[in-house]
Amino acid sequence: xxxxxxxxxxxxxxxxxxxxxxxxxxxxxxxxxxxxxxxxxxxxxxxxxxxxxxxxxxxxxxxxxxxxxxxxxxxxxxxxxxxxxxxxxxxxxxxxxxxxxxxxxxxxxxxx
Amino acid sequence: xxxxxxxxxxxxxxxxxxxxxxxxxxxxxxxxxxxxxxxxxxxxxxxxxxxxxxxxxxxxxxxxxxxxxxxxxxxxxxxxxxxxxxxxxxxxxxxxxxxxxxxxxxxxxxxx
Numbered sequence: 001x002x003x004x005x006x007x008x009x010x011x012x013x014x015x016x017x018x019x020x021x022x023x024x025x026x027x028x029x030x031x032x033x034x035x036x037x038x039x040x041x042x043x044x045x046x047x048x049x050x051x052x053x054x055x056x057x058x059x060x061x062x063x064x065x066x067x068x069x070x071x072x073x074x075x076x077x078x079x080x081x082x083x084x085x086x087x088x089x090x091x092x093x094x095x096x097x098x099x100x101x102x103x104x105x106x107x108x109x110x111x112x
Numbered sequence: 113x114x115x116x117x118x119x120x121x122x123x124x125x126x127x128x129x130x131x132x133x134x135x136x137x138x139x140x141x142x143x144x145x146x147x148x149x150x151x152x153x154x155x156x157x158x159x160x161x162x163x164x165x166x167x168x169x170x171x172x173x174x175x176x177x178x179x180x181x182x183x184x185x186x187x188x189x190x191x192x193x194x195x196x197x198x199x200x201x202x203x204x205x206x207x208x209x210x211x212x213x214x215x216x217x218x219x220x221x222x223x224x
C-alpha cells in the first residue's frame with residue numbers, strides 16, 4: 001500500500017528560527033513530490049520535485065528530494081509569523097492522471 | 113489565483129438527504145479533482161476527471177458520485193448524506209497530469 005508520512009506532526013518555533021520538515025514515502029511508480037502550504041483555507045502550491053539532489057528555492061523556502069532514500073525536506077529559514085500554517089506533502093505516481101496522495105501534514109506555529 | 117470557485121461554501125444538512133457540491137473553473141484545465149480533508153488524514157481523493165464525461169474513483173469514493181458534462185464544471189453528489197461525510201471538501205484543477213494542482217476555497221459540509 002502506498003504511503004506518505006510527514007514529520008513532525010507539529011512544532012512551535014520562535015521568529016527567526018529555521019524549520020526543517022520531513023516527508024518520506026513508500027510508493028510504487030513514483031513520478032513527483034509536491035509541497036503545499038495551507039493557512040486555514042485552500043492549500044497553495046510551493047514546489048514540485050521530480051529529480052534527486054536538485055534544490056528548489058523560493059525566497060526563504062527551499063526543498064530537496066532524495067529518490068534513493070525516498071524522502072524530501074522542506075526548509076524555512078528566518079521564520080516569520082506569516083509562515084504559521086500546515087505544510088502538506090503529496091506524491092504523484094506515474095500513469096495516475098495526476099492523482100495525488102497526501103501526507104497528514106505538519107502544523108507549524110511561529111511565535112513572535 | 114487560479115479561477116476556481118466552489119458552491120456552496122458552507123452547508124448544514126440532515127442524514128439521508130442528497131447533497132450536491134459544485135466546482136467551477138475558468139482556466140479551461142482538463143483535469144479536475146475532489147478531495148475531502150479531515151483532521152489527522154490530510155487530503156484524500158474522492159473522485160477525479162480527466163476530461164468531459166471521463167471520471168474515475170479515488171481512494172474514498174464510497175457514498176459519492178460525480179459528473180462532468182462540460183469542461184468548467186465538476187459536480188460531487190452525496191446521494192444520501194451520512195454523518196461520516198461531515199468534512200471540508202476541496203476541488204482542484206490541473207492543466208495536465210504533469211503539472212501542479214490548484215485548489216478551490218473549499219466547502220464545509222456538516223451532516224447532522
